[in-house]
Amino acid sequence: MTYQRLSIDPKHTALLVMDYQLSILGSLSEAEGLLSRMGKAIAVVRQYGVQVAYVRVAFDDADYDAVPETSRMAPAIKAAGRALHSESPATAVHHRVAPDAGDIVVRKTRMGAFSTTDLDARLRERQIHTLILAGVTTSGVVLSTVRDAHDRDYQVYILEDAMTDRDPHVHDFLVKKIFPQQAHVITIDELGGLLSSEDEGSST
Template sequence: MNTAAALGPAHTALLVLDCQPAVLAALPEDGTREALLGRIERAVAGVRAARGTIVHVRVAFTEADWDAVPDTNKSFAALARHRAMHDEDAATAVHERLAPLGDDIVVRKTRYGAMSTTDLDRRLRERGITSLVVSGTSTSGAVLSTVLDAADRDYLLHVLSDAVADPDPEAHDTLLRRVLPTRAHLVDTAGLPELLRIR
């Protein structure tokens, strides 16, 4: 049950994490991707209607980024060796169903978290954003890292429980039940309009 206070849309941003063809391809081919994209689309439309901010975060690399990944990085060293996820590859673009518009913020990152290798924190604070609603993929990667980092930066956090997904259903369920609620409020997309006081 969501017991969080209503958010002020002017001070709220919806983060859409790693919704790129290359990342979404890791999700099960059982309708999970389509359902996820549909729920995120509705969340984006709702936040836009309430005049909140939409933030698109994508993971992609330049040659210099690959060269800067040390062998000690368990997650990204192999990716760098294989020269995967190039910045100009269509598979690393924001999914066409969620294409950025006008005043949306778009950032490119080279690690899991949305803020660790970007200027996102500064850009949010310049807009007076103090509350974040998190969606996207994957629960055990970008979502987890972003929530932990943003909590340490004192943002008020909500995770859209039905608008995040992970290739590992067990990890996804454990994180939603045991870990993410220690840092963020959980709400589903159906509860987002009430949270934003959309009428």
């Protein structure tokens, strides 16, 4: 995709790597390709000093107890059991895209990246106003976070090739019909150009 006069300011941008954890990737047939592409995206943004933030889903004992029976999430959480416990290795960020020192890492207990974390506050204190989103799945964490980030007045970019859904038709529909209403949909190959164009603009 080509955008006129579109650029990303690295100093005020964060890449959100969402739910790239063993317990979720293990159920996806395209996990290897996703990990390779995500690793490439992380490497690109680090070259420009973009803040990298990680979101993972995991529950401690109190979190399990706090989920009401009326929640639509309750059956899935109970079925997952200890596999989603905060101390389980299965909830760790995959080692191929693991955090470095200085990265933000938050643990959530609901679908989106913001509602059960302090992510918004940690981004604001770093003067972040632009987000690049990547995650699994497209209809899960990505959809929830796009809407929430848009409502919080972030400028949002979507890395369409750093996310997937168990239903490819749902992924395509969201990327082509829904996300463009709240975000710029881009590819990993476009990242470097968008980040460097901001550098060039600020140096003139």
